[in-house]
Amino acid sequence: MHALVQGVILGVLTGGVYALMASGQTLIFGIMKVVNLAQGAMVIMGAYLAYQLFVSFGLDPFLAIPITTVVMFGLGVAVQLLFLRPLRRDDKSELSLLVTFAVALLLEGIMSVTWSTTYRSINTSYANSSWTVLGYQITAVRVWAFALSLLALGLLFLLLNRTRFGRAVRATVQNPESARLLGIESDRVAALGFGLGAATAAAAGSVYGLLYPFYSGSHYDLISRLLSIVVLGGLGSVGGAVVAGVIVATSSAVVAATVSPAWSEMTFFAVLILVLLVRPQGLFGTVGRGAI
Amino acid sequence: MSRAGVARGGGFFLLLLALPFFGLAHWVVNLLVFVLMFAIMASAWNLVGGFAGYPSLGHAAFFGIGAYSMALMFHGAALSSGYEPFVALPLIGLVGAVIGWPIAIISMRTRADVFAIVTITFLFMIQTLAFNVRSLTGGSQGLSLPVAPFPAASYERPFYLVLVAMLAVAMLLTFGAMRSKIGLSLVAVRADEDKARGIGVRVSGVKVLAFSVSVGLTAMVGGVWAYYETFIYPQFAVDPLITIAVVLMTFLGGRATLWGPVLGAVILEAGQQTLAYRLGGSQFYLIAYALVFLVIMLLLPRGILPTLEERIRLRRRARVANAPDTPGAARTADAGRVALAPGGRS
Numbered sequence: 001m002h003a004l005v006q007g008v009i010l011g012v013l014t015g016g017v018y019a020l021m022a023s024g025q026t027l028i029f030g031i032m033k034v035v036n037l038a039q040g041a042m043v044i045m046g047a048y049l050a051y052q053l054f055v056s057f058g059l060d061p062f063l064a065i066p067i068t069t070v071v072m073f074g075l076g077v078a079v080q081l082l083f084l085r086p087l088r089r090d091d092k093s094e095l096s097l098l099v100t101f102a103v104a105l106l107l108e109g110i111m112s113v114t115w116s117t118t119y120r121s122i123n124t125s126y127a128n129s130s131w132t133v134l135g136y137q138i139t140a141v142r143v144w145a146f147a148l149s150l151l152a153l154g155l156l157f158l159l160l161n162r163t164r165f166g167r168a169v170r171a172t173v174q175n176p177e178s179a180r181l182l183g184i185e186s187d188r189v190a191a192l193g194f195g196l197g198a199a200t201a202a203a204a205g206s207v208y209g210l211l212y213p214f215y216s217g218s219h220y221d222l223i224s225r226l227l228s229i230v231v232l233g234g235l236g237s238v239g240g241a242v243v244a245g246v247i248v249a250t251s252s253a254v255v256a257a258t259v260s261p262a263w264s265e266m267t268f269f270a271v272l273i274l275v276l277l278v279r280p281q282g283l284f285g286t287v288g289r290g291a292i
Numbered sequence: 293m294s295r296a297g298v299a300r301g302g303g304f305f306l307l308l309l310a311l312p313f314f315g316l317a318h319w320v321v322n323l324l325v326f327v328l329m330f331a332i333m334a335s336a337w338n339l340v341g342g343f344a345g346y347p348s349l350g351h352a353a354f355f356g357i358g359a360y361s362m363a364l365m366f367h368g369a370a371l372s373s374g375y376e377p378f379v380a381l382p383l384i385g386l387v388g389a390v391i392g393w394p395i396a397i398i399s400m401r402t403r404a405d406v407f408a409i410v411t412i413t414f415l416f417m418i419q420t421l422a423f424n425v426r427s428l429t430g431g432s433q434g435l436s437l438p439v440a441p442f443p444a445a446s447y448e449r450p451f452y453l454v455l456v457a458m459l460a461v462a463m464l465l466t467f468g469a470m471r472s473k474i475g476l477s478l479v480a481v482r483a484d485e486d487k488a489r490g491i492g493v494r495v496s497g498v499k500v501l502a503f504s505v506s507v508g509l510t511a512m513v514g515g516v517w518a519y520y521e522t523f524i525y526p527q528f529a530v531d532p533l534i535t536i537a538v539v540l541m542t543f544l545g546g547r548a549t550l551w552g553p554v555l556g557a558v559i560l561e562a563g564q565q566t567l568a569y570r571l572g573g574s575q576f577y578l579i580a581y582a583l584v585f586l587v588i589m590l591l592l593p594r595g596i597l598p599t600l601e602e603r604i605r606l607r608r609r610a611r612v613a614n615a616p617d618t619p620g621a622a623r624t625a626d627a628g629r630v631a632l633a634p635g636g637r638s
Contacts, residue, residue, distance in 0.1 A: 035405045037412070086590055094347050095593055097408050098543070101349075101536060102585040109578030117575070216575075220532060224416035227409045235406070262424040269417040272410060276398055280406075 006136050007257030011250030013142040016149035017207050019245030021222070022229040023156060023238045024200030030173035030236030031193035034084060034096040040222030041107040042198050046072055046205020047122075047214050048115055054122050061122050061206040062148060068206060069199040076198025079103055080191045104219060111216035121213040145207040152203045153242060159196075160238065169193055173236055225252075228268040232275050234282030244283060247271075301463070308456045312449050321448040325520065327561045328455035329513050333534075334541040334553030335462040336509035339502045341539065342547035343475060345482030346400065346499065349535050350411030353418040354388045354507040356530035358514025360422065361387050363435040363524055374440040377519045378454050381512050388511025389504040396503035400496070403485070415532060422526035434525040437518055451520050458516075459554070462509055466550050474498055479548070536585070537564070544588050546595030555596060 025039040049068040050061040059067075083103060087095050130139040160166035171179040172189050180186050208214065208222075229248050233240025248271055256264035275282060312321055333351065341347045361384045366377055399410040422429050429435060442450055469475035477498040480488035489495045518524050541560050546552030564581070571577040592599060 029405075033405070035409060083586055083590065087593070093405055094345070095589055097347060097349070097405070098536075098539060099586065099589050102582050102589065105536070105578055105585065106582035109575055109580075109582055112575035112578060220416065224413040227413055231406060231409055262420075265420040265424075266417060269413050272413055273398060276401060276406075276410065280401055 002135070003257045004254060007254040008250055009136055009138060010142070010257070011253030012246055013146045014253060015246030015249035016146040017204055017211065018225065018229055018249045019242040020149040020152055020200055020207070021204040022226050022233065022241040022245050023153060024197035025226050026230045026233060026236055026238055026241040028194055028197040029230065031169060032084070032190050033093055034100065036197065037097060037100040037223060038079070038104040038107060039197065039201055039226055040219035041104040042072060042076070042201035043205045043208055043222055044214055044216065044219045045107055045111060046202035047209030048111055048120070049202065050206040050209050051120050051122050060124065061210050062144065065203050065206050068202040072202035073195040073199040076195035077191050079198070080194035084194070085187065108216050108219060115216065117215050117217065119213040119215045122209045124210065141210050145211055148207060149204070152200065156200065156238070165192065225268050228272040232271055232282055234284040237282070237284040240282060240284030305456065305460060309453070312446070312452050318448065321452060323562065323565055325448055325452055325455060326565070327558055328452065328459055329517060330537060330541060330561050331554045331557035332455065332459050332462045332513050333510050333538045334545070334557050335459070335466055336506040337538045338466065338542050338547065338553045339469060339506045342542055343469065343478035343482060344499055344502055347408050347539065348411045348503070349408050349539070350415040351507065351510050351538055352531055352534040353415040354392060354510040355514035355517070355534055356418055356422060357391060358384050358388055358511030359518035359524050359529040360429055360435070361511065362515035362518040363437050364428070366437050367435055369438060371438050371441060374442055375450070377515070378450070381515055384515040385508040385512040389508035392504045392507035393500065396500040400499045400503065415530065415535065419526060419530040422530050429526065432526060434523055437522045439522050440519065451516060454516060458509070458512060463550060463554070465505065470550065474501070478502055540585055540588065543595055544592065546597035549595070549597045552595050552597045
């Protein structure tokens with residue numbers, strides 16, 4: 001029972017970070033109908049940027065986020081303009097999958113060359129401090145990470161619901177053609193949306209770097225988790241991604257705590273298969289539009 | 293099959309069969325072995341990804357399943373002739389197909405994007421299993437297979453010939469599919485699945501069939517690979533780069549064509565080995581590979597063969613249009629007749 005509760009606490013706290021990563025992923029899908037296989041690589045890129053700022057200037061990874069998000073936003077816009085926009089429209093969804101996979105490989109290669117392939121971790125002064133509440137151990141970093149993820153998700157929510165740009169994004173997600181008819185420049189929304197997805201990856205990357213050691217190949221571990229989360233939440237639904245992130249991370253942490261860490265990876269796939277069997281459109285997805 | 297097609301296919305395979313007897317250097321035959329492996333896998337992927345339009349990103353998982361099946365079957369066994377593992381290949385293909393069957397049934401409830409997601413997640417799950425189920429796979433320490441007792445001078449030859457036979461099977465299957473109702477059904481699925489279902493195409497059946505055959509072939513290649521390498525590790529047996537290479541080859545050569553995947557495999561595998569040789573094990577290799585990948589996707593999204601075919605057709609049409617001396621009126625009359633042609637050309 002103790003292990004179970006400990007697993008739930010850990011899972012919920014980790015779930016916040018996954019929710020942040022997955023929200024960018026699902027946003028990109030919602031706007032462009034592109035499954036971004038480079039999302040994991042962009043998270044790791046964000047982690048490396050935070051790592052470098054920490055090592056070179058002693059900048060705290062949480063404080064580095066404004067810088068890394070801006071850099072990654074630019075990178076995301078560049079990827080969209082250079083590689084995704086030129087694709088022809090008729091087989092775009094197939095090609096875009098492969099193109100984003102190629103972008104993931106490209107980022108992996110660049111990271112391997114720049115930072116070599118040994119594991120790195122960001123060792124802040126508070127990295128090992130923790131509290132004990134009612135006999136359960138809660139590490140400080142995870143709490144901060146959770147709080148920051150909530151903050152970032154809150155900002156994203158405000159951006160999507162309270163600004164002109166956000167309204168344009170939501171309109172494009174709902175119905176791209178009508179949005180275009182109403183004068184929304186879909187190309188610009190797509191570029192900025194991809195940038196926004198990359199920016200959330202950067203914020204999540206800072207946090208990821210604090211929580212786990214990482215290397216350039218770590219994005220392979222991330223991508224299947226992110227994809228399961230996005231499918232469970234319903235492709236294109238940011239709220240769904242948040243809920244699904246917490247659900248999936250919690251169940252995986254519970255399996256790790258009660259069964260074995262080796263099998264926790266399997267929970268992602270099990271969740272995915274269950275979703276497809278029971279509710280293929282995901283928790284908050286809609287039928288008849290997009291992928292399914 | 294047209295007579296030219298028979299001649300082309302026959303000539304190609306005669307050349308393939310004769311190649312190892314020309315006394316080629318070991319590294320050349322070794323390269324050819326890998327080209328053949330990828331040509332078979334690309335042809336197999338083409339059945340699902342090319343014809344049916346379901347871009348599977350999980351084929352490397354079945355490559356790994358084949359490799360581990362072969363390793364488990366012959367781990368610690370003593371070989372007498374060295375041909376026993378080849379005899380076991382159909383069984384390994386069956387294992388791959390049987391595992392692929394439920395995966396196909398579940399994942400093909402979804403369309404292209406989610407299908408790709410499910411298959412790639414399956415790939416990572418198999419990779420995790422290969423690392424973690426130590427009692428079966430030996431974990432990261434890998435599994436060994438007996439070394440084939442072939443003479444050193446022509447060690448690669450049996451592998452090569454088996455692979456040629458498998459390529460022939462893969463291409464005959466592709467050709468058979470293209471000429472039969474199954475192939476038509478797959479193309480209909482790709483074009484518009486709902487309409488195809490509406491007019492009575494057995495959509496689910498052909499999709500699952502194509503997927504099972506495709507992953508069965510892939511598993512067989514994995515089996516040959518494991519025997520050829522005699523030692524397998526999870527990170528090489530279940531490698532996302534294998535999936536990507538196979539997909540890329542099919543795209544480069546031309547999806548839903550008979551020769552495209554083979555052409556793509558020849559070009560890319562040779563190029564890849566050169567790149568790996570030039571850039572060594574350094575990580576620049578990955579960057580170069582990704583860039584080649586992006587360039588192909590952006591410049592030749594339809595592949596070499598379809599692009600060439602269209603060029604030739606356009607040129608021929610231009611020649612036909614320019615042939616008569618009287619331009620203008622005559623040509624428009626011609627165009628009118630062509631447009632009516634399907635009704636009553638005779």
